[in-house]
Amino acid sequence: MMRGVVPPRLVALTLAGLAAFWSAGPAGAQVEQLCAVDLNGNGDAADTGETASCTATQEGNWLCPLQATRCTVGETGDYACPLGNQYACQTTVEGEAPLCSPNACTAVEGGGVTDTPVTDDPGVTPDGAVDEAGNCLDHIQIFSGRALRCRTAGLKTAFSNCCRDRGKIVKDGTGSSLTSLSTKITVAKGVFSGMSAAFSAFKAGQTAGQAASAGAKAFIGGIDPTSIAISLAINFMIEFLLSGCDQQDMEVGMLEGSGMCHWVGGYCSSKILGICVQRSQGHCCFNTKLGRIIQEQGRPQLKSFNSIGWGSPEQPYCRGFTPEEFQALDFSRMDLSEYYSELEARAQADIQINMKDKIDGYMQSVSP
Incomplete structure (x- = not known):
């Protein structure tokens, strides 16, 4: 077998295992609503735990679980959000006290989620004119x-x-x-x-x-x-x-x-x-x-x-x-030492491989 060549069967077995993994389907259900909060104050919400799936509420809305707080009963007997009256108290589990969150939810497919193209x-594609020898005649x-x-x-x-x-x-x-x-x-x-x-x-x-x-x-x-x-x-x-x-x-x-x-x-x-x-x-x-x-x-x-x-x-x-x-x-004016050092290291490795191949070949030829 040529050095560095992986047998087709090995690649096939590897891909077979991957295909079996794919057959298990996606890891979770499709998220309907998401929310995001910069919890650590670094300017984005790209870290683990700073985005979450919103929970459907009994009122027909969505609640962000990030920084969610249990509502309290006021003097009038109604629930109130301790974070402020601008945040609605919503029930996620029937029979339990409602929750409120200062963070908004948005649909994954809606305008709330934007991606930079x-x-x-x-x-560069070789689509210009060439001569009979295949040399480029264009830009x-x-x-x-x-x-x-x-x-x-x-x-x-x-x-x-x-x-x-x-x-x-x-x-x-x-x-x-x-x-x-x-x-x-x-x-x-x-x-x-x-x-x-x-x-x-x-x-x-x-x-x-x-x-x-x-x-x-x-x-x-x-x-x-x-x-x-x-x-x-x-x-x-x-x-x-x-x-x-x-x-x-x-x-x-x-x-x-x-x-x-x-x-x-x-x-x-x-x-x-x-x-x-x-x-x-x-x-x-x-x-x-x-x-x-x-x-x-x-x-x-x-x-x-x-x-x-x-x-x-x-x-x-x-x-x-x-x-x-x-x-x-x-x-x-250019420093090409980074490239030259790699060429030298590669040459040394090639010499070692070549010597090993010759020694192995000699030992095989003289072995009984």
């Missing part, structure tokens, strides 16, 4: 990136931190700055396509085994074993499937942990009645670590990037250099 950046972008976002722990991610560093999964390489700009980004998409295929097949009524086979075929077909640590990718995929993270979260997780993304900034991506319940981070992700480093150190040298920089966290500006801009860069 996710930037769907396909990156060339060198070391182009793709705008992506990941979400930190919050309501939309089931309080999972989808931006957490999970280590280096995508293997780096110098790559061709002109012809293979999207190679490593495509690798990240390929992992997601495998689990998506399994999930789609399972939802369509196929058995867990059939769904797993569909996923394994898509997974292996979209992955170059020399470009990715497949065993890590499978573990990574499982972790993401069991969380509230989506495709962009996963792509950023793979590329950021591999040193291929530039962090642009954080922003609020979901609000309930104006209160932030989910924060996200905007990134520019590149095909290689070298591309990210040259972009970070080359942009400050060019006037064309002075006004816009890296864009905004909601809409990162990730375009590549034009040939004229690239020729104008002064590489003597």
Whole structure:
């Protein structure tokens, strides 16, 4: 078996287990009303315990359980809210004293919940004119990136931190700055396509085994074993499937942990009645670590990037250099030690692996 290649059967078994998990259905019923409160005073309600499902009341309304207080009987015998008369006393359990809450509820599907649209950046596509040898004759972008976002722990991610560093999964390489700009980004998409295929097949009524086979075929077909640590990718995929993270979260997780993304900034991506319940981070992700480093150190040298920089966290500006801009860069002013040190470490590891293979081969040849 080739080094680094995971047998299709292993991937199929992994996806079969995931399909069985999916068959159990969602963890809970759909929430009808939500409320959110900044309990710790940090400016948002994205932390655990700061959002809650509202409770239906006997009066036909909804009550937020956050900071809810039991109503007291007044001198007239009527219930009154100790938080203030502006808050209504409502009965959640028949026969028990009513409760009141200073926090409002809103329908999940209503205008009370707002989401910042996710930037769907396909990156640079090779759709220009080419010559007979396949060389681009149109507008060339060198070391182009793709705008992506990941979400930190919050309501939309089931309080999972989808931006957490999970280590280096995508293997780096110098790559061709002109012809293979999207190679490593495509690798990240390929992992997601495998689990998506399994999930789609399972939802369509196929058995867990059939769904797993569909996923394994898509997974292996979209992955170059020399470009990715497949065993890590499978573990990574499982972790993401069991969380509230989506495709962009996963792509950023793979590329950021591999040193291929530039962090642009954080922003609020979901609000309930104006209160932030989910924060996200905007990134520019590149095909290689070298591309990210040259972009970070080359942009400050060019006037064309002075006004816009890296864009905004909601809409990162990730375009590549034009040939004229690239020729104008002064590489003597760039610190590429981060990249060189990794090349040296990788060379040492390759030497050790090569020596081990030769020793193992010799021992096998002389063994009786």
